[in-house]
Amino acid sequence: MNCREFLERLEDYIDPQTATELRAELDTHAFGCSHCQVTFNTTRKTVEIYRNNELYELPQNLREKIQEAVMKKCSKMREANKDCSGSTSE
Numbered sequence: 001m002n003c004r005e006f007l008e009r010l011e012d013y014i015d016p017q018t019a020t021e022l023r024a025e026l027d028t029h030a031f032g033c034s035h036c037q038v039t040f041n042t043t044r045k046t047v048e049i050y051r052n053n054e055l056y057e058l059p060q061n062l063r064e065k066i067q068e069a070v071m072k073k074c075s076k077m078r079e080a081n082k083d084c085s086g087s088t089s090e
């Protein structure tokens with residue numbers, strides 16, 4: 001395996017479901033090639049950070065959007081109730 005092949009398989013190397021035969025070939029190349037080793041470590045860290053951020057940020061954004069939607073609905077319902085109670089109290 002050469003560097004180009006290694007870089008083409010980088011995603012497979014990070015993927016824990018990759019076959020052990022392919023992983024062994026990638027291991028062998030990374031062990032003897034410091035450039036690919038660094039590239040692999042950097043890519044793996046980036047992927048891990050991305051995955052962690054995805055887990056943290058996505059629910060927060062969603063929560064804010066849900067809160068916003070709920071607040072809009074609540075204010076509309078309050079307005080409607082106010083109008084409604086205002087007209088029926090008399």
Ligand SMILES: [Zn+2]
Nearest residue numbers: 002003033036
């Ligand atoms: Zn290499």
